[in-house]
Amino acid sequence: QDGASRHEERQDPFELVADELSILANRLRSMVAAEVPKLASAAEYFFKVGAEGKRFRPTVLLLMASALKFPMSDTTEGGVLSILADKLRTRQQNIAEITEMIHVASLLHDDVLDDADTRRGVRSLNLIMGNKLSVLAGDFLLSRACVALAALGNTEVVSLMATAVEHLVTGETMQISTSREQRRSMEYYLQKTYYKTASLISNSCKAVAILAGHTADVSMHAYEYGRNLGLAFQLIDDVLDFTGTSASLGKGSLSDIRHGIITAPMLYAMEEFPELHDVVDRGFENDANVELALDYL
Numbered sequence: 001q002d003g004a005s006r007h008e009e010r011q012d013p014f015e016l017v018a019d020e021l022s023i024l025a026n027r028l029r030s031m032v033a034a035e036v037p038k039l040a041s042a043a044e045y046f047f048k049v050g051a052e053g054k055r056f057r058p059t060v061l062l063l064m065a066s067a068l069k070f071p072m073s074d075t076t077e078g079g080v081l082s083i084l085a086d087k088l089r090t091r092q093q094n095i096a097e098i099t100e101m102i103h104v105a106s107l108l109h110d111d112v113l114d115d116a117d118t119r120r121g122v123r124s125l126n127l128i129m130g131n132k133l134s135v136l137a138g139d140f141l142l143s144r145a146c147v148a149l150a151a152l153g154n155t156e157v158v159s160l161m162a163t164a165v166e167h168l169v170t171g172e173t174m175q176i177s178t179s180r181e182q183r184r185s186m187e188y189y190l191q192k193t194y195y196k197t198a199s200l201i202s203n204s205c206k207a208v209a210i211l212a213g214h215t216a217d218v219s220m221h222a223y224e225y226g227r228n229l230g231l232a233f234q235l236i237d238d239v240l241d242f243t244g245t246s247a248s249l250g251k252g253s254l255s256d257i258r259h260g261i262i263t264a265p266m267l268y269a270m271e272e273f274p275e276l277h278d279v280v281d282r283g284f285e286n287d288a289n290v291e292l293a294l295d296y297l
């Protein structure tokens with residue numbers, strides 16, 4: 001196939017890594033197996049078929065791994081270089097697994113903080129097993145992610161992924177505890193969005209590049225790619241919160257506005273319609289006020 005026709009086909013990115021995604025699904029289930037039965041069922045909840053979510057992060061990372069495969073790995077099968085390339089590829093797949101474990105840990109804690117009832121189209125774990133077990137299951141997944149990370153034996157990669165976890169916590173804190181002025185600034189929104197969503201994607205993309213033995217220059221590009229993709233992903237997520245349905249979102253729509261979270265669509269509308277500030281000031285406990293705000297979007 002020449003480049004042009006390959007372009008026209010626009011293959012589904014999830015399809016391109018479908019085989020690797022099913023290996024990842026099996027590996028994740030075994031990586032989160034716990035000793036105590038209650039913890040075991042809590043920890044595996046979001047790795048079960050039907051509750052596994054979109055697998056956006058693993059897909060991006062597996063595609064990144066394929067784009068950044070070890071130079072010279074296309075050599076004869078069974079040769080030293082191809083054995084080495086397979087080994088490096090497995091390590092990159094490990095980053096996809098670790099990233100998904102960290103992501104799910106953050107979802108478990110997030111649902112406790114938000115008192116959410118649904119997640120990934122199923123009942124939230126906090127609804128089924130309670131807040132305490134949800135928090136513990138999140139802690140457990142983080143510890144298992146640390147063990148898998150340590151096994152890779154690369155201190156720079158450990159540091160990148162630990163920074164991403166710190167950023168998840170920072171972003172969430174920025175979302176729940178800041179001044180009214182800060183919450184209404186686009187600059188603040190973008191910073192928070194980097195921490196809350198883009199950092200995990202960008203740092204894991206960089207980790208994939210490092211594990212393939214690429215130069216600092218290439219790993220920086222991988223980081224930038226992940227950062228921009230992560231920001232775009234969250235912007236779309238924010239719009240979908242206003243336009244999507246519970247069925248398409250896997251959770252209730254309008255959840256941001258009902259939690260008083262001011263996202264990009266609202267910030268742009270407030271810029272264009274100054275009177276919307278008064279509506280936002282009144283808060284969104286009242287359904288009529290939510291409707292009023294929606295008229296501006």
Ligand code: GRG
Binds near residue numbers: 053056105109
């Ligand atoms: C324990 C690591 C850890 C963090 C605690 C609660 C918290 C601090 C952070 C929450 C961060 C958070 C939930 C950010 C939102 C990120 C986001 C866009 C989630 C939705 O991602 P999707 O749409 O979800 O990829 P699926 O379900 O498809 O995987």
